[in-house]
Amino acid sequence: MFVNGYFSDCSLLEVFQLLQDGKKTGLLSIQGLVSPDQVRPKYYYIWLHRGRIVTITTRLDSRGLAALISRRQYLSVTMMERLIRRCPIDEPLGRFLRSQGVLTKKQLKILFAAQVVGQIGELLYLPDGYCEFDQTALLPKVEMTGLSVGATDVILPGLRILKDWAAFKEQLPHPQSVLVSLIRGQPNVRINQAEWSVWRLMDENINLGQMATRLGLSLEQVQRIAFCLIFVGLAKEVPMMLGASEIAAIDAEVPGEERLAVRVPVSGVSEPGVSEPGVPVLGVSEPGVPETGGPNLGVPDAGVSDSELSDSSFPGSETEGESLSPSFFRNLLGFLRDAAKSS
Known part of the structure; x- marks a missing residue:
């Protein structure tokens, strides 16, 4: 091969x-x-x-x-x-x-x-x-x-353990998007507590901003967790469908083409936080020894400290609003086309 x-x-x-x-x-x-x-x-x-x-x-x-x-x-x-x-x-x-x-x-x-x-x-x-x-x-x-x-x-x-997320900023899922599981049943890879919390909320069809509020995490932290789940093929980003009343409200407030730049408020964080083990989990095995779920290896590479491996060390800040990006609308149009074909 x-x-x-x-x-x-x-x-x-x-x-x-x-x-x-x-x-x-x-x-x-x-x-x-x-x-x-x-x-x-x-x-x-x-x-x-x-x-x-x-x-x-x-x-x-x-x-x-x-x-x-x-x-x-x-x-x-x-x-x-x-x-x-x-x-x-x-x-x-x-x-x-x-x-x-x-x-x-x-x-x-x-x-x-x-x-x-x-x-x-x-x-x-x-x-x-x-x-x-x-x-x-x-x-x-x-x-x-x-x-x-x-x-x-x-x-x-x-x-x-990524230190700098600047390279992935444009790839982070939109705060108004929802996550949809790409697999049946439980995740087929080991996920930590914060990732598991986001995973469980996918069934409730709420967007990432709402997830952040429910979990007591920053929006950016939830976006990064969502990105990780998407990157490893566990989930995909889908634009959240707006209700008729929400669409009417947007039409009334924002005329014409300016709707593409409408600001969507994101709720602040209010609920207690979710503690996380903050260690990378690897299914490490030795030849001839059956695997038992793998140890928690909270181990840094040379130059990477244990604290930098912690998920809780991700910098996050609450934002007042996010502009709906062109990629968000492209995803929405693609989703609607797929829905029309399947029906």
């Missing part, structure tokens, strides 16, 4: 889905396209085994995991080099270090989350990139902890 091309043609999530469904083993190389403030492109190397991510690095010198261990002060550089020389070539380095009693199971989980979640967060920032999959590449045992995670299961934790 050939998996190569630009993210503008096939998103990172779609690439991961292809590799996971095909249970592919090999190396996915990603070159981030150069932006004006970059001197040279950055490369990411994602190794998979049977559709599960086993490690992510940005270097090919076989010292990415060793450097991470030393940076976290689990072992010295000298001790790491000595242990690497003793590690069997067919055994993941992390598993070997655990068998030698120098690293604990918890430390391995911390290292794996640091390897994977932070790098995925960086990849999501890329405006575009070129990816290529090599199924003949050998797995780098010296870069592996012995843990793995489903390729698509890392997207949502990666979104949760």
